[in-house]
Amino acid sequence: MAKLYIFGIGGTGSRVLRSLTMLMATGVKVEDNTGKPYDIVPIIIDPDHAAADLTRTVKSMQDYVKIYNAINHNNCNKNNFFSTKINMDIIQSVCLPLENTLDIDFKEYIGLQDMKDFNNKPNANYALASILFSEKNLDAKMDVGFKGNPNIGTVVLNQFTRTVEWDNFIASFAQDDKIFIISSIFGGTGASGFPLLLKNIRAVDENKSGCANVKNSIIGAITVMPYFDVKPNENSEIDSSTFISKTKAALSYYERNINEVNALYYIGDRISKQYENSEGGSTQRNAAHFIELAAALAIVDFASQGDLSTSNGVPSRTIYKEYGIRNESAELIFSDLDGGTNDTIKKPLIEFTLFCKYMNEQLKDSLDQPWAKDLRYDRNFIRSSFYNTYLFDFKNAYMEWLEEMNNNTRAFAPFNLIENKNDLFSFVKGEKPAPVFCIDSNYALFDRYLNKKSGKVSRDSAKENIFMELFYMAIDELVHDKYRL
Amino acid sequence: MFSRMYLWFSNMFGVDLDSHFAGLDCDGNFVGPDCYIKFGFIALGISLFMVVLYYYVINSTKFNKWWSWLIMLLISGFANFFIGARIALRDYYTIIPDCWINGEMGGITETNCWMFGLANFFISIIFFIVLSFMLKWWSINCKRSPF
Numbered sequence: 001m002a003k004l005y006i007f008g009i010g011g012t013g014s015r016v017l018r019s020l021t022m023l024m025a026t027g028v029k030v031e032d033n034t035g036k037p038y039d040i041v042p043i044i045i046d047p048d049h050a051a052a053d054l055t056r057t058v059k060s061m062q063d064y065v066k067i068y069n070a071i072n073h074n075n076c077n078k079n080n081f082f083s084t085k086i087n088m089d090i091i092q093s094v095c096l097p098l099e100n101t102l103d104i105d106f107k108e109y110i111g112l113q114d115m116k117d118f119n120n121k122p123n124a125n126y127a128l129a130s131i132l133f134s135e136k137n138l139d140a141k142m143d144v145g146f147k148g149n150p151n152i153g154t155v156v157l158n159q160f161t162r163t164v165e166w167d168n169f170i171a172s173f174a175q176d177d178k179i180f181i182i183s184s185i186f187g188g189t190g191a192s193g194f195p196l197l198l199k200n201i202r203a204v205d206e207n208k209s210g211c212a213n214v215k216n217s218i219i220g221a222i223t224v225m226p227y228f229d230v231k232p233n234e235n236s237e238i239d240s241s242t243f244i245s246k247t248k249a250a251l252s253y254y255e256r257n258i259n260e261v262n263a264l265y266y267i268g269d270r271i272s273k274q275y276e277n278s279e280g281g282s283t284q285r286n287a288a289h290f291i292e293l294a295a296a297l298a299i300v301d302f303a304s305q306g307d308l309s310t311s312n313g314v315p316s317r318t319i320y321k322e323y324g325i326r327n328e329s330a331e332l333i334f335s336d337l338d339g340g341t342n343d344t345i346k347k348p349l350i351e352f353t354l355f356c357k358y359m360n361e362q363l364k365d366s367l368d369q370p371w372a373k374d375l376r377y378d379r380n381f382i383r384s385s386f387y388n389t390y391l392f393d394f395k396n397a398y399m400e401w402l403e404e405m406n407n408n409t410r411a412f413a414p415f416n417l418i419e420n421k422n423d424l425f426s427f428v429k430g431e432k433p434a435p436v437f438c439i440d441s442n443y444a445l446f447d448r449y450l451n452k453k454s455g456k457v458s459r460d461s462a463k464e465n466i467f468m469e470l471f472y473m474a475i476d477e478l479v480h481d482k483y484r485l
Numbered sequence: 486m487f488s489r490m491y492l493w494f495s496n497m498f499g500v501d502l503d504s505h506f507a508g509l510d511c512d513g514n515f516v517g518p519d520c521y522i523k524f525g526f527i528a529l530g531i532s533l534f535m536v537v538l539y540y541y542v543i544n545s546t547k548f549n550k551w552w553s554w555l556i557m558l559l560i561s562g563f564a565n566f567f568i569g570a571r572i573a574l575r576d577y578y579t580i581i582p583d584c585w586i587n588g589e590m591g592g593i594t595e596t597n598c599w600m601f602g603l604a605n606f607f608i609s610i611i612f613f614i615v616l617s618f619m620l621k622w623w624s625i626n627c628k629r630s631p632f
């Protein structure tokens with residue numbers, strides 16, 4: 001199966017990958033123009049390995065992979081949840097390691113102290129470095145990233161081509177594979193990493209096996225422009241007042257120099273949310289934002305592009321795309337999005353959210369239902385590692401992701417996530433659920449669909465697979481009947 | 486068959502009322518009709534109606550617990566109890582000859598009529614249980630009820 005290598009650079013890269021992971025869990029497919037699915041190979045480039053944005057993305061992807069491996073993916077299965085493969089075998093740590101960035105400052109990294117002539121006086125290199133980098137730059141620690149300084153990132157990130165992981169990427173890259181790069185333009189890591197990565201892909205070392213495929217690969221990228229702000233903090237090197245000017249400068253650079261991508265997506269929003277000012281580490285935990293979800297949709301769109309080609313490292317043409325919504329609203333619901341977005345995400349999101357709500361609010365009370373008794377789903381199953389660790393953790397991460405988008409500004413709040421067992425199907429805002437004529441309602445109706453499908457689900461596979469298959473089949477029909485989707 | 490079933494409970498409502506419902510005259514000759522056929526079909530019909538109502542009409546995920554099945558069983562049982570007792574009392578006041586009312590085997594009193602209703606209750610329970618276990622398997626939401 002063809003692979004789509006997704007490079008997530010910096011915090012924004014991690015957060016967009018997080019959104020993509022959630023979308024894929026709901027059943028959003030990453031397919032080419034003929035409907036063949038891609039395997040996703042996530043690669044994160046971020047010196048700040050402790051960043052919460054990165055660690056929780058990796059955790060979600062690890063849970064996703066465990067769940068994916070526990071269920072079947074043949075044509076007999078109807079389940080769309082977790083149906084896209086995330087390949088974490090090629091880059092097992094997900095991250096491209098950056099060496100010598102811990103506990104040293106930038107001037108040590110570039111060896112500024114050694115830039116001296118025979119008389120032990122600063123030489124020309126020292127003078128050049130002093131022009132390119134301010135005192136603050138030179139004293140900057142890099143263990144939490146480049147703190148909004150792309151000029152530092154450009155130097156430090158260049159080392160990733162010397163890693164085993166980079167070699168594995170090149171060696172595993174096949175002819176039909178594609179590359180997508182996610183980066184922000186207003187920070188440090190993403191803004192410096194994107195042009196650098198692109199250059200290293202197109203000018204890949206020709207002695208390495210698989211290099212021709214990489215050089216002539218189809219590359220897409222999304223450049224995320226400012227969509228949030230950070231609170232002013234004198235002690236922080238991150239100053240959001242420079243976001244716009246940095247963006248302008250970088251766009252100007254892109255205009256002149258970024259001509260090696262086959263598809264370039266731009267996205268941004270009016271800045272209306274101010275996050276806590278964190279330079280990095282475990283406190284850099286930005287709430288999920290709709291922009292990241294929309295950026296993840298760029299990956300889905302890019303995968304489906306069929307008429308892109310590259311020869312000799314030069315794309316035949318570059319397509320440029322931006323993202324828009326139908327209605328300008330501070331709190332987006334499905335009807336505020338355009339038809340294409342709704343076609344892609346509406347049904348999967350509703351289905352998976354309903355699945356998560358059922359697990360949260362009802363499952364334990366329904367273990368005496370025929371579907372559970374017939375298929376032997378009992379307390380032992382609830383305590384199994386599949387359910388209690390991977391699925392449960394992923395469900396919590398998914399609900400947290402929704403909550404964060406719900407509470408962010410601009411909010412993406414298509415669901416009422418507060419428990420309401422007496423009016424379950426009103427949880428989709430702006431949608432009037434259609435009546436289903438039977439004696440049961442709410443979760444009792446949900447159980448009715450589960451009971452109905454339990455007789456139809458194939459029992460020739462592992463319990464985990466049957467569980468996912470049963471729930472998908474029931475929810476799919478339920479959502480069709482209630483929301484006409 | 487129905488006569489035999491009612492015979493199991495004849496000690497509850499007395500030999501004289503049993504003889505009357507069996508269609509015997511005061512000399513022990515069969516003059517008909519055998520009322521147990523009527524009672525049996527009524528009990529069977531009500532039980533079947535309640536079982537079908539529970540498993541295929543209500544057929545609810547909220548009402549598929551052991552206690553919901555028990556409620557239906559008791560409704561069926563009490564319906565038969567009152568029907569049986571009412572018919573016995575009506576006969577007691579109208580058509581049962583004095584030879585049975587003052588019979589040698591203890592005769593018939595109102596208590597016997599109510600006890601006949603109780604016998605009808607137990608017979609309908611038997612029907613309900615048998616029908617439940619025959620018909621529940623094709624119910625989508627209640628096949629695990631009562632267990």
